[in-house]
Amino acid sequence: MLSDRSASVVRATLPAVGAAIEDITGLFYAKMFAAHPELLRDLFNRGNQASGAQRQALAGSVAAFAAYLVDHPDERPDVMLRRIAHKHASLGVRADQYPIVHQHLFEAIAEVLGDAVTPEVARAWDEVYWLMANALIALEARLYAQQDVADGDVWREWEVVGRTEETDDVASFHLRPADGAPAPAFRPGQYVSVQVELADGARQIRQYSLTGAPAATTRSIAVKRVAGAGTAPDGEVSNHLHARVRTGARLRVSAPYGDLVLDSDDSTPLLLASAGIGCTPMLAMLEQLAADQHAAPVTVVHADRAPAAHALRADQEALVGKLPDATAHFWYEQPGSGHRTGLADLTDVPVSPGTRAYLCGPLPFMRAVRGQLLDRGVAAADIHYEVFGPDMWLGRA
Incomplete structure (x- = not known):
């Protein structure tokens, strides 16, 4: 080249x-x-x-x-x-x-x-x-x-048909195409971009994982309200969506994209590890696995600040309960929650031979989990990840 x-x-x-x-x-x-x-x-x-x-x-x-x-x-x-x-x-x-x-x-x-x-x-x-x-x-x-679209012409208008307050800082928005056409198909783990017009006329874009079942007639995203820290300001789009978007509103939404997608047959053991709002792509994966009645072991790992901050926890637990051989392991930084306290640690979590892992969350979390999986014998090629934000963390084999 x-x-x-x-x-x-x-x-x-x-x-x-x-x-x-x-x-x-x-x-x-x-x-x-x-x-x-x-x-x-x-x-x-x-x-x-x-x-x-x-x-x-x-x-x-x-x-x-x-x-x-x-x-x-x-x-x-x-x-x-x-x-x-x-x-x-x-x-x-x-x-x-x-x-x-x-x-x-x-x-x-x-x-x-x-x-x-x-x-x-x-x-x-x-x-x-x-x-x-x-x-x-x-x-x-x-x-x-x-996606059968022209170069760059990925946008359609969608209607918000429902909103669910998941936690104090996370809301789910349930969407359907405003023109009544079928929602485009997506693969579990993919995301869409959402474009909103802000008060100063700027049309800013952010990306959110699709959380619902791929076979559903509507699409769902879960949006965490981003608070500024250090030199970073408050999230413009997330705060706009939380403050101003209710049922009946219209949003410009892109076609679905993303290369962290569920790819397994019924005999592949899976581990889905997330932290914070990184649970969102894992929800669509669990929806698909439950619909398929995936027979091999499925291990769900999640880390968060506290149970009250753990968005979509009830959905995770319900979907794990629908699978023939699945377990969930939750860690919370705040003690006294009835679950494991501290950072995620896979030392005592069973990892089946031939496991394929999917990770989503902050970089330190993914690096730590990836390192533990490699130490447990999971092949580097079988560890897949997604990074929210502009970081391009290039996992090394």
């Missing part, structure tokens, strides 16, 4: 680019949003921009892609690319937006690195960019075709 000449240049310059990558991405976003303010208003997450999380995610993705090409010049990191492509497709990213990114990213590289960006260096990194961009464009085109 990467030419020999470019590979040697990228290898030589990767340390310098990597050391400056956050400065480069910060300047890139400033330049791009100055030229195209509509992208920040209507596409990019303003909260992640304010906190710097989006810059870190872009920097990590570019650096990881370049490093992979240097080490494996005839391959490409398809796991990372698929994850990004699904996110992009759910946002309606178009092929004609990649040249915009290219222009401002390379202006930022030249400004930050100065004379170090010789024509040869520029050509090599240009090759890296277009290898990544063209791979994403092709993957996203296939994802759009699978």
Whole structure:
């Protein structure tokens, strides 16, 4: 994939680019949003921009892609690319937006690195960019075709037909297409994007896992109200949904996407591990497993602050009860709950040979659970994960 000449240049310059990558991405976003303010208003997450999380995610993705090409010049990191492509497709990213990114990213590289960006260096990194961009464009085109939509045209209007207060900070919204057409099919574990118009006219987008049964005629999402911390502001979309959206409201919702999907036959033991609002994709998986009467062992692991903060707990317990061979293990940080106290610990949790695991939650939780599963003999290829937010945590085999 990467030419020999470019590979040697990228290898030589990767340390310098990597050391400056956050400065480069910060300047890139400033330049791009100055030229195209509509992208920040209507596409990019303003909260992640304010906190710097989006810059870190872009920097990590570019650096990881370049490093992979240097080490494996005839391959490409398809796991990372698929994850990004699904996110992009759910946002309606178009092929004609990649040249915009290219222009401002390379202006930022030249400004930050100065004379170090010789024509040869520029050509090599240009090759890296277009290898990544063209791979994403092709993957996203296939994802759009699978949903039978035009490039980026993923949005439909949906009606809120019900709302359930799960906890003080989590509400479920039950949706159906406003045009009366059938809801598009989805695979357990996938998510949709929701776009809302805020008070200042911005149309911000956030992604939420589908929690209901894939066979249901309606679709459900559970939204946690995000409170700001440190440099991060309160979640604009989650707080808007909690404060303003009731039954009868209309929302713009994307087609379903996401590559963390349930994939097992009836003989595969499964472990579904989540923390906090990470339980949401696991609910759809449990719905499907219960509908299929999955015969092999299913182990549900969940960690939360307290029982009162554990959204959809009753649904988890009810679905576990419908399966022939399933158990649930809950941990709560607050003592005296009648369940295990502290952080999730799989030491005493049975893990069947041949288990396939699905993880969703904060990065420290997933790293800890993944490490324990590897120690218990679960193959790295059988541990799948989902990250909420802009982080692209690349699990290493």
